[in-house]
Amino acid sequence: MAASVPSTEKGRATRQRILEAAAQLVADHGSAAVTLDDVQRLAGVGRSQLYHYFEGRDDLLRAVVATTADALLDAQQDHLDDLDSLAGIDRWFDALVAEQEEREAVGGCPIGSLASQLAEHDEETRLAFVSGFERWERPLIAGLARMQERGELHADIPVAVLADAVMAALQGGLLLTQVRRDPDQLRRALEGVRTLLVVSGAV
Numbered sequence: 001m002a003a004s005v006p007s008t009e010k011g012r013a014t015r016q017r018i019l020e021a022a023a024q025l026v027a028d029h030g031s032a033a034v035t036l037d038d039v040q041r042l043a044g045v046g047r048s049q050l051y052h053y054f055e056g057r058d059d060l061l062r063a064v065v066a067t068t069a070d071a072l073l074d075a076q077q078d079h080l081d082d083l084d085s086l087a088g089i090d091r092w093f094d095a096l097v098a099e100q101e102e103r104e105a106v107g108g109c110p111i112g113s114l115a116s117q118l119a120e121h122d123e124e125t126r127l128a129f130v131s132g133f134e135r136w137e138r139p140l141i142a143g144l145a146r147m148q149e150r151g152e153l154h155a156d157i158p159v160a161v162l163a164d165a166v167m168a169a170l171q172g173g174l175l176l177t178q179v180r181r182d183p184d185q186l187r188r189a190l191e192g193v194r195t196l197l198v199v200s201g202a203v
Helices: 009-029 036-043 047-053 057-080 086-102 110-118 123-149 159-180 184-199
Strands: none
Touching: 009 036, 009 047, 009 057, 009 110, 036 047, 036 057, 057 086, 057 110, 057 123, 086 123, 086 159, 086 184, 110 123, 110 159, 123 159, 159 184
16 A cells, blocks of 8 residues: 555644654664664554555655755755855855764764665665755755856866765765764865865866
């Protein structure tokens, strides 16, 4: 039986409660240890309600990936709308480092941490991560394209390649920050890729 898309506020609230419970359990115990029974108990729902909104455990975990991406993008939206200048990118970088300082370098990247657990689970789940990272990267590509149109980046540099480099530095920096409990790891990674952006500017 196919899962149902909520059409009422109550239904949306129930589905969101299930998602939040699943996301919390994954964060606390890892995806491999999470069962539907655990999710039911934490969300305070019955098995029939869970299957009304999700086809099963895999469908629920893919929804957790999507909702995690939603939360990350919402939290960064003000900065993601302002990535068409080096100053705007600097503000984004500074905010990312400040967040790690506030969190005392615990947790890493929400999407990256999930990907390390679930990306190899099946093709559909892997593609959910592809979508999440593409949504995160899209505003950066658009901002870099506007910089290129204004002559602030070399015309022959593919902006998608630059954006990939930024995202790779961000993910690597977040991982080292988490492992070493040191936000300077992210700062240094972003400073390195900032240098790449500077040297990619028009001469």
